[in-house]
Amino acid sequence: MVSNKRLVINTAWCKGCGICAAFCPKGALEIVDEKSRRKEGTDCILCGMCELRCPDYAIYIEESEEEAGDQWVRSY
């Protein structure tokens, strides 16, 4: 998948409430050790519903100039 969008999870701000994972239409997120992360083998469609409902602004879609390529999920 070639895209200039990527999903970003800021684990420093994530409080692990689980809202993003519960309402992700693709079931592409999970909570591990009280932090949100991408679930292996699932398909994120970059719809941004997680960003809209994250009470802590810890997950969002980032658009960048360069193609995101394989690095489309970034976490810190």
Added chain:
Amino acid sequence: MGKVVLMQGNEACVEGALAAGMRLYAGYPITPSTEIAELSALRLPQVGGKFIQMEDEIASIACAIGASVAGVKSMTATSGPGFSLKQENLGYAVLAEIPLVVVDVQRMGPSTGMPTSPSQGDMMMARWGTHGDHPVIAICPSSVKEVYDLTVRAFNLSEKYRTPVLLMMDEIIGHLREGMELPEPGSLKIVDRPTVNHPDSKRLPYRMKPGQLVPAMAPFGKGQRYNITGLIHDESGFPTNSTDEAEAMMSRLMHKISDNYDDIKDVVTENLEDADIAIFCYGGTYRAAKTAMEVAREKGYKVGIFRPRTVWPFPEEELREASKKLKRIIVAEHNYGQMLLEVQRVAGRDCEIGFVGKWNGGVNKPIRILERIEEG
């Protein structure tokens, strides 16, 4: 010479406020201050200003603070019950450093008390009414002319020191009608707060430049974008839990008033040069005290008057100095003894202190003060 007019104290308050630049009044009807609201409603739109009758006393002071935050000089007026209700937001204006004039036309209390009867029973509430330690500027006029002049001064002080100023009138002065000379247009000195007019200014909103009395204040929408809070805050305007920063802030709040005491103080004395007795009075009680002094002088008593027009901060040095030459100070006020406590605290030990109070809705007549002088 300015124009001479017949005016009521409450009316003079509004005219003085307009001259000082008041452009928003928020209030709620209450005797004996209502004329201030009525005349504000009439006069403000004539000069492009705004009047609003709010739903209650608390909303009135909150609205006036809001207007001041937006850069408009504002005022609210009330009487005892309303003054009680305004106390929380008064403290807010002290802490957040919002210029504002609050008028209390005192009536007899406690509670609903005697709404049309004179009193000076809110003097200690003016000092300590809002919770927490805080500085206060409170002013007491004794004539219609003084109401006008001191309302202007109240606005000027509030702008200069970014603090609410209390104009402590009483029913006698509020409802008194007498002739007064209006100042010549343009003759008044009007002070405006220092402002910041760059929306994206990077300065810390509560940091002072050297030589400043207070940090400049950005009007919302026109100046620097910043945060205001009633929480103890640091120079950035955001809350802090640091005891050091809390101390720095509280200390600056206290010192901006105490360090500038000479500018804020206002004491009027009469015949103190040769006096061994002084009548301590303020506001409406001055009028009886003056007559008592004059009659006593005719009878050969060496009586003078010590009258603070700025009652808070209390003129400690001035009274202490004066008391050294006095045998007696007679405190005359319309309450059970409020400023009396301050006089007792401050006056020298060799000076005897007498009291003529009134707490039944009546007034201190000159004869009562005279009797106390003659008791010796």
Added chain:
Amino acid sequence: MVNTADVRPKTKQMSNLVYKYMRPEHLPHIWCPGCGNGIIMRDVAQAIENLGLSRNNTIIVSGIGCSSRAAGYLDFNTIHTTHGRAIAFATGIKLANPTLEVIVIAGDGDISAIGGNHLIHAARRNIGITVVVMNNNIYGMTGGQYSPTTPKGAFGTTAPYGNIDRSFDIAGLAYGAGASFAARGSAYHVQQTINIIQEGIRHKGFSLIDVASVCPTYYGRKNKKGSAVDMLTWQKENMIPVEKAEKMTRQELKGKLVLGIINQTQYKEFTFAYEEMIRRLFEEREKDE
């Protein structure tokens, strides 16, 4: 001491919206995990972005309580006032300068208990401010006491045997008091809520948006409502769009919440009417002279 401009991280690590409209140096916020307030605060920022409002011309006013912290996080002219009085402060700001966009963010206790009087009178007066209520049905900041929107029978630390008070419908209360715009959103229904807030800000007159928040920490725990996810799921399943609700009976609507714009009417806005009066006075005076 922190200067907003100096500590902005070089790499943002946050969305453009958050970077543009919030004060990142004060984030992450103090709200509990799963608190709906964070979602609602983002809705407000998104509505402002969609409308293209100027940051310098927009004023955020808050009262006291969990909701009130929003004023500190949002990068506008912000004022965190006293408990219940946000609308009264906002009234002064708007009247002093009607060109400002004044938005009040308040809690349910803040706006409908201690500040109830200001709410109904601002609604009656139709002053052009927008009130967004973060309604979590409880006093959160003080640890879970029942509020005017705590349902009858629900528990709070001050309702240990169940709340015997009846509860307020804040949107309905505002409508009853004459609000020219009264609506309800929810933490779950983000898109709809953003649209409603946008409409509320655009509306010329008093607008109130009662947004159902979730408080998993106090309300949820005390009342066995489960996690934040469970509470948002309740909103998903029990909030009825206003168009649909109009066709339903009272019985059918029992235990449900209506979502959407409940009332929108055009009346003359207060500060506009006041300035009209000033203009009239000036014109009359010119004629006389």
